Amino acid sequence: MELKRLSEMDLITGRPVQNRRYYHVNKDHYMYEGMNRLIRNYVQWEQMQELLEEIEWQNVYMASEEQPSYGLEYIVEVKKDSQDAGKQVLLGESIKVTFVTPDTKHTMEQTLVMVHRFGLGTTNVKPQVS
Structure with a gap:
């Protein structure tokens, strides 16, 4: 239902x-920049980047659960x-970060939403949900 509404709003x-x-x-939507700032703040993306600076990572996902x-x-x-x-x-206080291998990731029951790919030292990136 929400995907339909967001699509209708373009x-x-x-x-x-x-x-x-x-x-x-x-x-290209006129509300993109404001919404991007709001979401980045909510998901604590800058703090997440700091955590990832010292780690060699490949992909970052957000897990989706009905009642996390x-x-x-x-x-x-x-x-x-x-x-x-x-x-x-x-x-x-409220965001759990779990580090998994590719094998472990495939056994997870949660729906994973891609946030960013191929870190390996990448800094100052904006989350790109797809």
């Missing part, structure tokens, strides 16, 4: 791929041999 665009539909934020035990949960994909694999930390 805040997001969707495209079908086989039996799925992929949505992207419409960066924390406000939000980031899932950070690291290499199989990473010393960070399996760790969990708390970002602020």
Whole structure:
């Protein structure tokens, strides 16, 4: 229902791929910059970047649960041999960050929403939800 409303408002665009539909934020919408600042603040993206600066990571996801035990949960994909694999930390008071390997990620029951790809030292990036 909400995806339909956002699409009708032209805040997001969707495209079908086989039996799925992929949505992207419409960066040309007049409300994009203000909403981007609001969302970045809510998901504590700057604090997340600081945490990731010292870690060799591949992908960052947000986990989606109907009733999460924390406000939000980031899932950070690291290499199989990473010393960070399996760790969990708390970002602020309400955001859990879990470090997983590609094998572990595929066994997770949560829906994962891609936030950013291929970190490996990348800094000052804006979250790009797709």
